[in-house]
């Protein structure tokens with residue numbers, strides 16, 4: 001491109017037009033993060049990669065991630081018109097918001113509302129999660145009875161996690177049989193699964209979106225975006241009509257409506273479209289990440305019966321059956337917390353995190369990073385690096401325990417990211433994870449299905465990595 005070639009981080013030879021796509025495909029055609037790690041062995045912890053028409057730097061080690069991603073210079077996100085399809089063809093929402101503004105306004109608003117109506121109020125979230133888990137336990141028990149003990153995990157927790165997110169936005173949860181919830185989940189799933197290979201090629205060649213909308217999955221996505229956003233807008237209209245927000249705001253949407261009223265429309269971030277984009281963002285960011293992590297955890301418990309037994313023993317001692325763990329209980333669940341940490345590490349649900357961008361021209365050490373450069377953190381590569389994690393492909397919760405069996409964090413385990421753009425939903429995600437897994441192992445034992453191959457740990461690779469559909473023989477406890 002037009003960048004000065006001097007002092008860019010080292011990287012493989014760049015071919016015209018395709019850049020490094022062939023070298024990446026040859027290093028590993030299925031898992032881009034593995035390809036990045038392979039190339040990183042040759043070119044180093046920070047390397048240049050040309051993805052078609054897009055120039056990127058890839059960060060491969062913890063040290064460079066920590067150094068770069070905590071700097072304001074790298075606190076912007078990548079942005080292409082393709083992403084904007086989700087949000088009225090404008091740069092809206094918080095995930096991809098421009099740094100520092102309007103990101104800061106939206107981030108502050110979101111954090112405050114999530115605190116007031118979500119995870120900050122444990123006594124508010126508890127009944128929601130409790131109802132969800134009651135539904136799941138009952139459903140699973142029924143299912144198991146009907147299928148000779150066998151349960152199929154096919155994105156099983158997504159519906160329930162979507163419901164938790166919805167209750168935070170809207171103040172109420174749906175019954176699992178509610179057609180509105182069924183519609184919502186169908187849309188989110190369809191949208192996620194249209195993120196196929198052709199779709200990811202749009203990252204390298206954004207201009208292709210106009211030429212190949214069908215092949216790239218964009219046509220399906222557009223349909224889903226419209227339906228989803230319409231669903232959100234209808235709820236916004238409903239709340240506006242009720243007018244309760246003026247005196248007694250009950251949820252994030254109400255809070256936002258107050259901001260809309262309080263600001264002058266012409267120069268404000270607070271608009272209906274921005275609100276709908278924010279709702280869309282929280283759904284996208286929160287649903288698959290959390291539900292895949294729960295599924296991975298169950299899958300690794302199936303594959304590691306001794307770990308499962310230890311978790312059950314610990315939970316049985318510290319959490320009376322029939323209620324959710326309290327803050328005090330959770331503090332006692334050292335082994336379970338180690339299991340969750342190891343799940344985050346080994347599954348690396350967001351293998352390349354959420355890409356950042358250089359907010360301005362920057363010199364870092366000897367390297368020059370031009371404004372607009374995509375900054376991709378190879379989180380999966382870092383969490384599977386043999387030099388730091390012994391036997392990285394083995395599930396070993398003991399990594400996160402000290403000699404007394406107490407939970408021991410590791411600074412390198414950063415599943416929620418770095419610096420200012422750190423995941424905004426971490427408290428909710430962590431709360432949900434510990435509560436879901438506790439209640440699941442309290443009520444069930446998960447075994448492999450006899451005479452079937454063990455569930456695979458090979459992920460379905462995407463923006464988020466989830467497990468393939470797997471089956472388990474379930475025993476009620």
Ligand code: HEM
Pocket residue numbers: 069094095096107281282285286287289290293349350353354356415416417418419420421422423424425426428429
């Ligand atoms: C296991 C579950 C989750 C994981 C592993 C996860 C991980 C991440 C990561 C790695 C980032 C990028 C951080 C960075 O750039 O340094 C991120 C951003 C974000 N996450 Fe999560 N997340 C999870 C759950 C959630 C939930 C439940 C919500 C919503 C309630 C959420 C909302 C967001 C938002 C809004 C951002 C963008 C923040 C910003 O750009 O300022 N996440 N998440």
